[in-house]
Amino acid sequence: MQYFNHNSAISEFILLGLSSRPEDQKPLFVLFLIMYLVTLTGNLLIILAIHSNPQLQNPMxxxxxxxxxxxxxxxxxxxxxxxxxxxxxxxxxxYAGCLAQMYFFLVFGNMDSYLLAAMAIDRYVAICNPFHYVTVMNHGRCVLLVAFSIAFSYFHSLLHVLLVNWLTFCASNVIRHFFCDVNPVLKLACSSTSVNEVVTMTEGVASVMTPFLCVVMSYLRILIAILKIPSAAGKRKACSTCSSHLTVVTLFYGSIIYVYFQPLSNYTVKDRVATIIYTVLTSMLNPFIYSLRNKDMKQGLEKLISRIKSQMDRLPTAKANKSHGP
Structure with missing residues (x-):
């Protein structure tokens, strides 16, 4: 049998999941299936609403x-x-599937992180420098920010996965997690993981902290600007444009910091539960947070849903006309 990593005596891993009790498996399946379908539907509606509504054609x-x-x-x-x-x-x-899952998990996780930072910069420019917003946040600059988020995420993730691939796995192949995350996989290595841990605590922390600090600095400047607004209505309006983004940032970064900023030996069941927040729950809640707390987004979604309904109502009529046709 050929292995992806020639140093490893293990060709596959066993994922323990969230619970090892047989009676928990079907309820968990139903719960996560619903969450996944809601995530797909909600985020697809957001994408369609934005691209079909001219009023939503701006950087945010x-x-x-x-x-x-x-x-x-x-x-x-x-x-x-x-x-x-x-x-x-x-x-x-x-083994190869595990590394592939780890790689793309890191890619899209980092993309989320840098996109949240780009959105914080956008809010900062909109509130603190409104007269130059159109020139500062022009389409070319927005595309450049997205391109950087994607490119950095791909190269950063590749580094971590290559380092994991150089390790030897020869004893237990049971990953105490529901997917191939870096820390639970490192715990199974027979060879030294010191290089991996140093890279995680330096490059890894820097790559997470850079967008996080960008978000913090943007919101500190926004807070100072809001406090200088004389009217209460003006303050409320400025806060409302940031509240949805700030809610998502708190959920996403709060759970990531809890899971990753601790020693490798301390990885427990609580970390698995916290991981659900930034891998599944935040992605599911994003459409609700942005649509329920944003008037323009809510109107855009209402227009899209009414358009979809009218298209669906026309289908039976079109079919009836065809059946009665010559």
Whole structure:
């Protein structure tokens, strides 16, 4: 048998999942299937609403449409395999499959992180420098920010996966997690993981902290600008344009910091639950947060849904006309 990593005596891993109890598997399958379908539907509606409505053709919604696409990919890397494992007795994933899952999980996770930072910059320019907003946040610059987010995410993720591939796995092949995350896989290595841990705590932390600090600095400047607004109505309007983004940022970064900013040996069941927040829950809640707390987005979605309904209403009429035709 050929192995992806010639140093490893293991050709596949077993994913323990969220629970090892047989009676939990079907309820968990139903729960995550519903969450996945809601994520796909919600984010697709956001993308369609933005691209079909001329009123939503601005930088904030451009970034939101890319974020929704990244969220769809992010959950698709993890959830379908989870769903299969909930109904399977043999909860295995091949060595190559595990590394592929790890790679794309890191790619889309980092894309989310940098897109949230780009959206924070957009809000900062809109509130603190409104007269120059159109020139500062022009289409070319927005495309450049998205291109950087994608390119950096691909190269950063490749580094971590290559380092994991150089390790030797020769004892246990049981991953105490519901997908191939970096830390649970590193815990199974027979060879030294010191290089991996140093890279994670330097380059890894820097790559997460850079967009996070960008978000923090943007919102500090926004807060100072809001406090200087004389009218209460003006303050409320400025806060409302940021509230949805700030909610998503808190959920996403809060759970990531909780999981990753601790020693490798401390990885527990609580971390698995916290991981659900930034891998599945945030991607599912994003469309609701942005549509319920944003008047323009809500109107855009209402127009899209009414357009879809009118198209569906026309279908029976068209079929009836065909059946009664000559």
């Amino acid at each position: 919604y451009f970034f939101l449409s890319i974020l929704s696409l990244a969220d769809i990919c992010y959950t698709t890397v993890i959830v379908p395999k989870m769903l299969v494992n909930f109904l399977s007795e043999k909860k295995t994933i091949s």
